[in-house]
Amino acid sequence: MDFRILPVTPFQQNCTLFWCTKTRHAAIIDPGGDIETIDAAIRELSLTPERILLTHGHIDHVGATAEVAQRYDIPIIGPHADDAFLIEGLAFQSQMFGFPSVTGFRPDRWLQQGDEVEVGEIRLEVLHCPGHTPGHVVFFNREAQIAQVGDVLFQGSIGRTDFPRGNHADLIASIRQRLFPLGDDVRFVPGHGPMSTLGAERRSNPFVRD
Numbered sequence: 183m184d185f186r187i188l189p190v191t192p193f194q195q196n197c198t199l200f201w202c203t204k205t206r207h208a209a210i211i212d213p214g215g216d217i218e219t220i221d222a223a224i225r226e227l228s229l230t231p232e233r234i235l236l237t238h239g240h241i242d243h244v245g246a247t248a249e250v251a252q253r254y255d256i257p258i259i260g261p262h263a264d265d266a267f268l269i270e271g272l273a274f275q276s277q278m279f280g281f282p283s284v285t286g287f288r289p290d291r292w293l294q295q296g297d298e299v300e301v302g303e304i305r306l307e308v309l310h311c312p313g314h315t316p317g318h319v320v321f322f323n324r325e326a327q328i329a330q331v332g333d334v335l336f337q338g339s340i341g342r343t344d345f346p347r348g349n350h351a352d353l354i355a356s357i358r359q360r361l362f363p364l365g366d367d368v369r370f371v372p373g374h375g376p377m378s379t380l381g382a383e384r385r386s387n388p389f390v391r392d
Contacts, residue, residue, distance in 0.1 A: 183304045183326050187371055188223055190216035191281075193242040198330055198371050199223060200235075200323070202302025207232040209301040211321065211330050212243040212373065213250045215281075220250065232301055236260040237332030238318040239268030240345070241275040241284065243373060248285035257290040259299055262310050265317030266292075267347070293319050309360045313353020314341030322364060329380075333373040335361060337382075340389045341373075357383075357390045 188197045191214045199220075201208035208229040213220055224231060231254040236244055238261045251258050268275070272284050293299075295310035299321065309320040314333045318341075322329040333341040335357055343350040361370075366381025384392055 183323055186223055188219055190214050190219055191242045194374055195242040196371055196373055200301060201229050202304045205302035206230055207302035209233050209235045211235045212237055213246045214242045215245045217246045217249055231256050234258045235321055238315040239265035241279055241281050245281055245284045248287040259291045260293040261319045262317035263292040265315050311356035311360055313343060313349050313356050316347045327368050329368055329370040331370045331372055336372045337376050337378040338387055
């Protein structure tokens, strides 16, 4: 598989394209906005969008979801159903964070711990990692040793837990019990900022280091 990170919205949220190099079928992960930026990358890379994958329900990660799904006629997969209240409250999120009005949607499939999602001929494992939001999920490709972790973990930091239904203890448990066991060599794409490895964060991240 291969991937490209596309920072979108004024929050510079990392929308990510994951694709199967054999079929060129792609997942669009967290299309928060700037749909023309996303579309330009898809055309440049000659990809066929196959599905939208959502890590969680915050507007900077899902704001353009309905428009992207309609443009490419593809299903919306994820996050976990515990984030339904956030997706149902997108109009309120738009006002709270100063985003333009967005079109509402309902995922075609909610995800749970242990689920798998196929993109072309690659397989992404689903890890339910609550804390930043109760329904946050992570997508992991074991073969490539890469994960899209959304706002669970960052280079040198962790996700905020002061939003509605955030939980700091749950977030720390998600990182230590579900992410770190994947292995030190696993690279991850965070929801914002630069990539890192799980090993680097386990050794040096002040919030979750050994």
